[in-house]
Amino acid sequence: MIKAPFEMEKISDEEYILNMGPQHPSTHGVLRIVLKLDGEVVTGLYPDVGYIHSSVEKMCENKKFEMITPYTDRLDYLSAVNYNWAYVAAVEKLMGIQLPERAEYMRVMLAELNRIMSHLLWYSAFGMDVGALTPIFYAFREREEVIDMVEGMTGGRLTHHAFRIGGFKNDLQKDFLSRLEKFLAKFEDRICEYEALLINNVILTARTKGVGILDKDTAINYGVTGPVLRGSGCAIDLRKNAPYSVYSKFDFRVCTGKNGDTWDRLKVRMDEMRESAKILKQAAAMLPAGEFCAKVPRVIKPAPGEVYTKVESARGEFGVYMVSDGTEKPYRIKFRSPSFSNLSVLKEITIGSKIADVVAIMGSLDLVIPEIDR
Amino acid sequence: MNFQEILEKIKTKHEVLESKEDLGVLNAYIATAKIAAVAAFMKDELKFEQLNFITAVDFPANNAIEVVYHFFSYETADSVVLRIKLDRAKAEVPTISGVFKTADWHEREASEMFGIKFSGHPDLNRLLLPDGIESPLRKDYKNPDMTPLPKA
């Protein structure tokens, strides 16, 4: 347990230290935040992470390439598919595997469904953070449908292990497309319902507008990515800026905020779900027939070399840096996780606000602790 | 910008000890003391605004630890890797947390995982690990609590 720098020095009579976490309802996992408070106003903040560090990177060095994919599921259990993707893409790039067209489209569809799943859960959790207990039930109504679809395809509801090196284990279910169509038909309306229920609520806008303002330059300097960065007004989305897979073929908008406050980050996520639905619609229409898995050698032994692949996960840029020495096991793997950088900016945007704002700001950063701790 | 152009541009201002191309990405070895200056140059002049990550790779065979800095440019979508070769016994490198704030936590992580000292770092505390575990990501790390499986 690390002491915050301000714990060492003497604090003034009016200030006191409050430990938020490691067990706290709104740290969403085992995260400890040391707050220095003056009444209810935050005057100092120090995040202490690492409570559930499990040394995934070291474990990966002792596993064969095809055994590592499930580990990436567990880094961020909420958008597991995207994390699979960055990993298998790294191996595929090292080995020079070309995916069949159908597999690429299937990957896009699963990844976007996964993004919707993750954002819906974030929406529910954020509602709980600000004291609205009802939104979760409405969001989970749709989230269950999405999970059912992905479950039908992969067999998993949370950690799907959806992707294999070279493609997929099985093809899409027969009724997948019809279910998807039925889901997308009503999803647009449902997003409007969520916005009416929580995002546009008077109390919520009063609580989030102008709170936790993160400006563009600070965001980039801290390596913040994903919806948080876009909320600050940077139109940066790896699906557009460094298109991977077949994303360049889709027509979608990069949603951005204006002021970089908490509300903008909420709005960006809501809009992103709309865009995801748009991508899904296009992908379902464009889905070609054919193989769903490339020819992959039985023993996976990439050539020696280094690679860094990154995807736009629900939380931002997730990257896998992999060093291969030509054996069956990776020499070194580094996971670059978005929440890690997103959390590091918390101190910058929280000082001077209230305890309740800390919770709201943290909720708007959409942290997942296992990927910070790894 | 391709690999060669970026390399030329860096070479105009700073010395590049060694360079290689890995799957189309420039890997440039920089002198240890120069890293902060080069990072600032990358950020301000070449517009590589994003520092994706800092990590290290241990090569006990060469008695070297390589610190890896991965940069990305939002404008041109180019990536560049800067590398620093360090002696395993006394791994020390100046911090670049003054240039990129995100380096703060990444350096703390690399520091505890590889036993690298980032000199000038404002708060080189433990980040993820508890006390008592020293540089576990080095290749020669042995967990004292671990008993190897018997050979079948």
Next chain:
Amino acid sequence: MALLKELLYNSGKPLSEFSSWMHAIWAGWGMPGFLLDFIFQLVIVLAVTAVLVLNALWIIYYDRKISALMQIRKGPNRVGPFGLLQTLADTVKLLIKEDVNPKKIDILSFWIAPLIIFIPTFAVFLVLPFGNGLVPADLNIGILYIIAITGLSVIGILAAGWGSNNKYSLIGGMRSAAQIVSYEIPMVLVILAVVLMSGTMKMSGIVAAQSNRVWFVVPQFLGFIIFLIAGNAEVNRAPFDLPEAESELVAGFNTEYSAMKFAFFYLAEYTNLFLTSAVAATLFLGGWQGPFLPPIVWFFIKTYFVITILCWIRWTFPRIRVDQLMEFSWKYLLPLALLNLVVTAVILKF
């Protein structure tokens, strides 16, 4: 049958007849009259308390069912028919649980806090007219008594927060005290306007004042809204649940409480909800008056109408922030309530 009807519709008369009849009998036996009065009052108090506790259990169930309705789920439906016995089971569970006393608590404050909150909450019902003449004690200062006694629970909350020796509890207690004190002022001002209109502080008098004219909700509509908001804030329910904001302060002032003591808090919270709604019904909705049905039924219908509104608010809104809470009370509610009072006084005078 006639007696039952008389009891339901015009409870005061048969009760006082019964009382004087008993007095005559006891006097015949040579018993002192004050003893009878004492026993009489004791019985009334016990009966009211029993009804209130059962009612609180039922409100908890009702609140949960309403929340289920709003959250597209079923709510309690396992224990008993339609889950009716769920809260009873919960209470039994709470009562037989281990009573955890953390190490560094301040024993006196920690133990006395649930009592300070629990007892006044029930004592307040002494002056509430449940029906025609069905008032345990119709004090002259009825409404003032209610305001004064409910104010006592702040001390309980502060004691709970301080005694728990937990920073979350302490912040919760402080928030609660600040909240209750600042929302009490607009509430009292609104009540004053009602008192001006009815010309008495007696609860039965306020009800009677609404019988020959319209209910006060019509002339005092602004007051009714302010009363509902301030009352909601006084009972610490969302969106004013800052003292026990789960996502910020874990559970606020009752973080360290468990078992029986927690059950006290829980019952008191829901009884408070009932109280606020009942006072709102009495002050603004004409109390027990209404056609066809017996007064006591009307009383409960109106009270539950207000409870439903408060539940609806609770399950729809997010929580507001502490500075906004204060701002809302002092910058909006208080001036509005003052305006309401002045306008009422001017209209009544001229």
Next chain:
Amino acid sequence: MVELILFYAFAALIIFSAVLLVTARNVFHGALYLASTLFGVAAIFALSGSFFLAGIQVLIYIGAVVVLLIFVINLTRQIAGSSAAQVNEAVVPALITSLLTITLIVLAVLKTDWATRIGKSVAQTEAMDNTAVIGTQLLTNFAIPFEVVSVLLLAALIGAIAIVSRDKEAGK
């Protein structure tokens, strides 16, 4: 009879908690005992038929003054983590003051012509509502003292605000 028993019970409560109040080492406990003392006083008011006074006593003294007191105690002591012991430096002046107060009360009790007073007040109360009496008195016979006290309170309020805001400026 019941009234008498209740009177003695509440009187005992007042004395008991008053003694505890001045001897308590813990300031927070002291505040709780103060609340209990004031509550006892309110109960005695109620017993003597002054329900309005009793209500006001509870509302103002317990609901506002004691709460404010506890608020201040919470703010200054517990959060900072220090718990200073209560000191009895002013024991001699305190004794003198209390003796003087007791003498004053005893003299007042002895000098009052209770028989006529009680008769008068009972007649008055029966004629009018207790609350109404107080109201009429405040706005007729005691109008000037009432206004003076109001102005005094207002001045105190403004003074408090002024002191606090000056502190804030100095702090910044």
